[in-house]
Amino acid sequence: MYFLKNKFNFLILVIFLSSCSTMNVTQEQVSSGKVKTVKATSSAASESFINYDSRAVFANATIYFEFDKSNLTSKSIQILKSAVNALDENDSISITLSGHADERGTREYNLALGQRRAETVSDYLVLNGINKSRITVKSYGEEKPAVLGQDESSYAKNRRVEIN
Amino acid sequence: MKKILILLIFSNILLSELVLEITQGTEDPYKVAVIPFNGDTSISNTINQIVTNNLKRTGEFKVFNNKKLLSQPQEEVEIIFNDFRILDIDYLILGSISNSDKFNTSVEYQVYDIKKGSKIRTSTVFGIPNKDRQLAHYISDGIYEEITGIKGIASTKILYVTENKNFNLVIADADGKNEQVLLESPEPIISPAWSPDSKKVAYVSFETGIAKVFIQDIATGEREVVIENKFQISAPSWSPDGKFLSITMYQDGNAEIYILNLKNKNLTRLTNHYGIDTESTWSPKGSKIMFTSGRSGAPQLYEINLRRFNARPKRLTFEGNYNAKGSYLPNNQGIIFVHRENTKFQIALKYFDENFVRPLTESQMDESPSISPNGNVIVYAIKDNGMGLLSGVTLSGAKFRLPAKEGAVREPVWSGFLR
Numbered sequence: 001m002y003f004l005k006n007k008f009n010f011l012i013l014v015i016f017l018s019s020c021s022t023m024n025v026t027q028e029q030v031s032s033g034k035v036k037t038v039k040a041t042s043s044a045a046s047e048s049f050i051n052y053d054s055r056a057v058f059a060n061a062t063i064y065f066e067f068d069k070s071n072l073t074s075k076s077i078q079i080l081k082s083a084v085n086a087l088d089e090n091d092s093i094s095i096t097l098s099g100h101a102d103e104r105g106t107r108e109y110n111l112a113l114g115q116r117r118a119e120t121v122s123d124y125l126v127l128n129g130i131n132k133s134r135i136t137v138k139s140y141g142e143e144k145p146a147v148l149g150q151d152e153s154s155y156a157k158n159r160r161v162e163i164n
Numbered sequence: 165m166k167k168i169l170i171l172l173i174f175s176n177i178l179l180s181e182l183v184l185e186i187t188q189g190t191e192d193p194y195k196v197a198v199i200p201f202n203g204d205t206s207i208s209n210t211i212n213q214i215v216t217n218n219l220k221r222t223g224e225f226k227v228f229n230n231k232k233l234l235s236q237p238q239e240e241v242e243i244i245f246n247d248f249r250i251l252d253i254d255y256l257i258l259g260s261i262s263n264s265d266k267f268n269t270s271v272e273y274q275v276y277d278i279k280k281g282s283k284i285r286t287s288t289v290f291g292i293p294n295k296d297r298q299l300a301h302y303i304s305d306g307i308y309e310e311i312t313g314i315k316g317i318a319s320t321k322i323l324y325v326t327e328n329k330n331f332n333l334v335i336a337d338a339d340g341k342n343e344q345v346l347l348e349s350p351e352p353i354i355s356p357a358w359s360p361d362s363k364k365v366a367y368v369s370f371e372t373g374i375a376k377v378f379i380q381d382i383a384t385g386e387r388e389v390v391i392e393n394k395f396q397i398s399a400p401s402w403s404p405d406g407k408f409l410s411i412t413m414y415q416d417g418n419a420e421i422y423i424l425n426l427k428n429k430n431l432t433r434l435t436n437h438y439g440i441d442t443e444s445t446w447s448p449k450g451s452k453i454m455f456t457s458g459r460s461g462a463p464q465l466y467e468i469n470l471r472r473f474n475a476r477p478k479r480l481t482f483e484g485n486y487n488a489k490g491s492y493l494p495n496n497q498g499i500i501f502v503h504r505e506n507t508k509f510q511i512a513l514k515y516f517d518e519n520f521v522r523p524l525t526e527s528q529m530d531e532s533p534s535i536s537p538n539g540n541v542i543v544y545a546i547k548d549n550g551m552g553l554l555s556g557v558t559l560s561g562a563k564f565r566l567p568a569k570e571g572a573v574r575e576p577v578w579s580g581f582l583r
Contacts, residue, residue, distance in 0.1 A: 024310060026287040030298040030319075031582060035335060036385030040349035040371045068462065104509065106489040106502055106531060107354050107575070108399045108412065109456055109463050111375060112419035112440040115396065119417045137417065138374045138396060143352035150529075150550055 061163035062146075063121055064156060067102070070116040072124060080121065083163060084128045094134040097121050098162045102155035103142045111141030114161075121161045193226040194311050196255045197248060200230070202238050203261030207269060207296055211261070214300035215307070217339060218318040222308065222540065223562025228253055240274065245281045253278050255311055259303070268292070271299055275310045285310040297342055302583060317536045321579040322543060323356045323365055324554065328571030333367055335382065338536075338578075340554065340566030346380060347387075354575065357400050362579040366390070366400035366409060377411055390424060391431070401445045410434070410444040410453055421455055434468060435477070443489050448496045454480065456488040463488040465501055481514065483521040489532065494539040500524075502531050511544050511557070524557050532575045545574040 061083055063076040072080070087093070099114030099121075118137045126132050147157045196219065200212045219225040230236065234247035237258060248256055259273030270290035277284045289302045298319065305316030317338055323346075326332045333347040333356055347353065351370040358365055359379075366379050372389075375396040380387035390409060391397055399412040399421075409424045413431075419442045421434040435441040439459030446453055447467075454467040457477065462485040466477040481487035486504030493499065493513075503512035503521055511525045511533040529547040536542070543556045543566070552572035556564045566576075 023283055024285040024287070026285070026306065028287075028289055028302060028583065030289065030291045030295050030302055032292055032295075033298070033321075033582075034383040035344040035346065036381075036383060037345045038347050038380065038385045038387060040347055040351070040369060042350045042371050043373060104529070105463070105486065105504075106443065106456070108443045109440065109458075109488050111354070111396075111398055112412070112414075112442045112458075115414055115417070115419065116440065122417075139414075140352070140370065141354070143354065143370065148550070150547070 063117075063161045063163070065117050065159040065161075067104070067155070067159065068113065070113065070120045072120060076121075077124070080124050080128075084125060084130060087125070087130050087134070094136070095163055096136040096138065098164075099137075099139040100144060100146070100158055100160050100162070101142045102158040103145065103150075104155065105142075107141055107143070111139050111143075114139030114141045117159075117161050121163070193224055194255060195226045195228060195251075195253045196257060196307075196311070197228040197230065197233055197251075197253050198257045199233075199236050199238070199259075201259035201261050201271065201273065204263060204269075207261050207263075210296050211259075211271065211300040211303065214297060214339070215257075215304045218301065218304035218316075219307065221339070221556070221558075221562070221564050222316075223558040223560045224312065240283065243276065245276075245278055248278045255307075257307055269296060269299060271303060273303055273306070275307055297337065301337060301339075305583065314540065315538045315581060317538050317541065317578075317581075319583045320537060320581060321362070322534075322554075322566075322576050323358060323579065324545075324573055324576040325353050325356060325367075326569050326571050326573050327352075327552075333365070334569075335365075343569070346382065346385075355399050356575055356577050357402060358577060358579050359402050360404050360406045360580060362582055366402065368398045368400070377409070379409075390426075391429070399442050399444060403446050404448060404450040410446065412442040412444065421453070423453075445491050447492050448494055454490045454492065454499065456490070462486060465490045465499065481521070483514075487512075487521075491533065491535060493535060494537060500533045500535055500542055502533065511542060513559075524559075525555070525563075530555075532577075534577045536578050537580050543576040543578060545576060 061079060063079060097118040099118030101110035101113045118139055122135050122137050145158045147154045198215055201208045216227045219227050235244050237243045256276040256278055259271055262270050272288045274283050275285040287306045289299050291299050301319040304318035308316035320338045321335050322338055323335050326334055331349050331353045332345050333353050334343050334345055336343045349369055349371050354368045356365055356367040364379055364381050366377055368375050369378050375398045377390045377397045377400045378387050379390055396414040397411050401410045407426060409426055411422055411424055412419050413422050419440045421441050421444045423432045423434055437459050439457055441455055441457045443456040444453050451471050452467050452469050454465055456463050457466050465480045465487050467480055468477050469475040484504055488502050490499045490501035498513060498515035500513050503510050509529050510523045511530050513522045513524055527546050531545050533542050533544040541556055541558045546553050546555045552574045553568055554566040554573050554576050
């Protein structure tokens, strides 16, 4: 009973305070905002050694694309024909196709676009008799430009698929 | 060589303080006077400067130059309201700092309504050691809330990626200061995202050689790959309840959106189209997912209603041939996104009840818009002379730049409320 009465008094006090004044009273403690720094190591670097043989075969094999496009040009097809021949002659090697985009547009869309370009090249190779198990397809989007620069000629060099 | 030298000098200038280039704020800003708080002069000056900048950056405040005031009261009894009425000042802020010991600071501040001639708020903010900046941010938010009735964002954080020698995932205060590195990697990091409680982050790291989504605990640094398989996975976005993560997975070579149940790791496929589908994001209540799709031949924004069985994607944007990376306004009344106008990539806003796009920025290469949790400010990345910087624009039209960092800065994302 005593408790109840006490609570009731308190309630009255609150109502009294809130009715006679519109002033806000607050009290707060700032948060600590603890942050831990992590260092990632790259397991990507070692990977390039695996395909060392193929690197020699396709030293200059880069396929270029139009803005926001992933279709092959006739010049690209010429390069890919010689790639097919090289793969036919060295059937022990497997290759990685890395797709890239220029910096215009959003990063994730460009990642998907780079992938599409690499898939297009992969499809061409498979269609011409190369076993799909020999091909690894991946994309770096706009994250690893071949050339830095904000002009069309730089952009054109970055919209590519590298074969190695 | 000359070019390099000029670049160096230029970047040194850029590394200075926050640049406030308020091009146009609200037409009728709140006029406030913030008197330097009583107590330790150096803390007082720091707090005064931060609070002033925070209020100005909202675009809704005009902070009166203290030298032009007729009187500078230190406490309530000294206030002569008419001195402020004459100058057409709406609100007056007073405060006092007390140091209980060498490191712990406590600040009490009051907000006075000049027209009414009365005190409308009295607040105490106290900190753990060396948190004067945080104290100032909390005070700014208290003032902002009291006057506008809207929650402030000065005490929120921004997450972004920097690149100089390495790639870094960085967290900083909403004013760009107090940077702390979450992750340092020799390989690219993209698409950072906050968990709804702002205690974790998700991002895409290329450290394994392909794109993979990681989740990392901010305080402990614990991190994990969300799905262990051989496929590329990217574009993470948390559901508002924190239980699901929508992602883009390249399982069949093409970018498709899936929803991952974070508890049991079940995957549900959301899209199935030969066009690119990526950049998924959840509506504020979690009932819809918006994404970028190339299914029309060029990137456009679509949305799927998750409450409907087998719902078909509904196209949201029809203006121009590039609309991507959308996010919902916190009040669910519209979306912001990257929009291409001729050759320019701009940040744009589209309200659901309007059938036109409102461009908010006008540089050449604006990207990655992220809206503050109170829905008032958008932070985004710009390119200035090929260098990545962060900029902000308020929905009231005020623009500002965040202080430059070393190297390129990009993909800013706003946290939720932290206080």
